[in-house]
Amino acid sequence: MAVYTAVDDLALTAFLHDYDIGDLLSAKGIAEGVENTNYVMMTTEGTYILTLYEQRVDAADLPFFLNLMNHCADKGIATPQPLPRKDGTLLGELCGRHAAIVTYLDGMATRKPKPLHCAELGRGLAAFHDATLDFGLRRPNALGVASWGPLFADSRDQADEVVPGLVALVDDELGVLNASWPTDLPQGVIHADLFPDNVFFIGDALSGLIDFYFACNDTLAYDLAICINAWCFEDDLAFNVTKARAMIQGYNAVRPLSAAERDALPLLCRGAALRFCLTRLHDWLRVPEDALVTPKDPRPYYERLRFHRSVSSATEYGL
Amino acid sequence: MAVYTAVDDLALTAFLHDYDIGDLLSAKGIAEGVENTNYVMMTTEGTYILTLYEQRVDAADLPFFLNLMNHCADKGIATPQPLPRKDGTLLGELCGRHAAIVTYLDGMATRKPKPLHCAELGRGLAAFHDATLDFGLRRPNALGVASWGPLFADSRDQADEVVPGLVALVDDELGVLNASWPTDLPQGVIHADLFPDNVFFIGDALSGLIDFYFACNDTLAYDLAICINAWCFEDDLAFNVTKARAMIQGYNAVRPLSAAERDALPLLCRGAALRFCLTRLHDWLRVPEDALVTPKDPRPYYERLRFHRSVSSATEYGL
Incomplete structure (x- = not known):
């Protein structure tokens, strides 16, 4: 900042x-x-x-x-x-x-999203996805599934010093995701970084989506998986299924998820957790001396990844 | 910032x-x-x-x-x-x-004040001074003439490393100012830090005075002297008499300066230059390692002080 x-x-x-x-x-x-x-x-x-x-x-x-x-x-x-x-x-x-x-968009980011905010975000995300379907320009996702292996290779040597056990977990996860990542789900433009900082509310009503500088073409439901990771875990890393249910139901009410998208949600959530774990790990290990911005801790995304690996079906997200 | x-x-x-x-x-x-x-x-x-x-x-x-x-x-x-x-x-x-x-005050600080801006500032400063005459609270000037000797004592050992010759100049100046500083000029509340950063304009018209966190009771004409120092020297340290004349005439049109105030102006300008030279020198020598704010160079105020020491009467400011 x-x-x-x-x-x-x-x-x-x-x-x-x-x-x-x-x-x-x-x-x-x-x-x-x-x-x-x-x-x-x-x-x-x-x-x-x-x-x-x-x-x-x-x-x-x-x-x-x-x-x-x-x-x-x-x-x-x-x-x-x-x-x-x-x-x-x-x-x-x-x-x-x-x-x-x-x-200028009125509204403020909310520090403590409630289920109502998550429902609003789900609806807003789905409406954004629908709106992008006839958008003519394309931008590949430079931080998509294909990038995660090379990204981790740059930090692998020091990764266990940051989070003991991270190397083994990520190696295993990369194997699973590279083998199983869905390629036939509906595509479109995703925001790809819709954290609470980038969503404004007035009271409980969504008033703005900002910061589109990671937006790219990718799997639409992967954007929802990013939001589940970003919005539905508490500070103590507990998964809040009430928020996830509200978000997914909100999304589904505007843009109904296909059976394939629902089935893929646990895998997409694993991918989203891994992506933020890896980019944070990368930045964590390379803080410039004159940094104006404090790097974000990769560990909370390591913990999210472990959570999603324990999920056997999308019903565990409240579906 | x-x-x-x-x-x-x-x-x-x-x-x-x-x-x-x-x-x-x-x-x-x-x-x-x-x-x-x-x-x-x-x-x-x-x-x-x-x-x-x-x-x-x-x-x-x-x-x-x-x-x-x-x-x-x-x-x-x-x-x-x-x-x-x-x-x-x-x-x-x-x-x-x-x-x-x-x-919220509309307007923007101006990076390159013109004589018109200086005239506006003079009028605005005088109106501010008049408005403070019946203000009931008091705050002594912690950075007034009595503070300059002790302030310099803290930096004296290293002063010549920053500006060769500074110790001799300041020692002499402190002697002159302590002996001759006027005490019988009109008093009131002064802003005491009315640099171009703290004055907003819309076009050429003054629209705001901000940042009152150095305001205090002191000699009113000393505030004008601070503004002459802050607004009427070019980046190459040349004194712009057109700007000074515009500022003083603007001030005088709203709050006429007494003969004693006019006569004291060169001495007040020397004091103002010394005050900012000494506080900047103090901060320059004590930059915290985690500083978010770059300290300001004391040298331009050393040069201003040398200029004002060469002034023999207020007519040289355009009066």
């Missing part, structure tokens, strides 16, 4: 000349977003988020992310909507960075 | 129960304010700044700061106005910190 690039009044005023969104009133750098610099910006026309894309985001991916948000917002999904510049494009340049302006 | 304390939805919703400012819509931590944690907060009633006071601010001073802003805002000065709680007080507690909510 950091403001990597300082934007001043002169540069921002010039940048806004390319937009039809009124005159600048204020802009404040916010501590939101790990990869990019974000400002809350107010003009005589309204409130917006200004994002400057820092080096860690591949510029070639920006049209996918921005057009996806635009496509979904047009369909009534609560995603930020990029504002078009006068030339019709969605991307400009500010302070040497690619930059975009999107609508 | 940092968000030291993370505020979540549950704590903030509970905090707002003590206010009559509507229901929470959003709150985003902003990278503004060196000493405190600030959020832009939106409710169903409007947009506000939420401030959590961190350890570096003396809690005993908070009533002075908050009541001063309230007093000035009531008189139409463009200061943030603290929102009263239901019990009528201005200060609450949130996440273990003293916390207050103030009105």
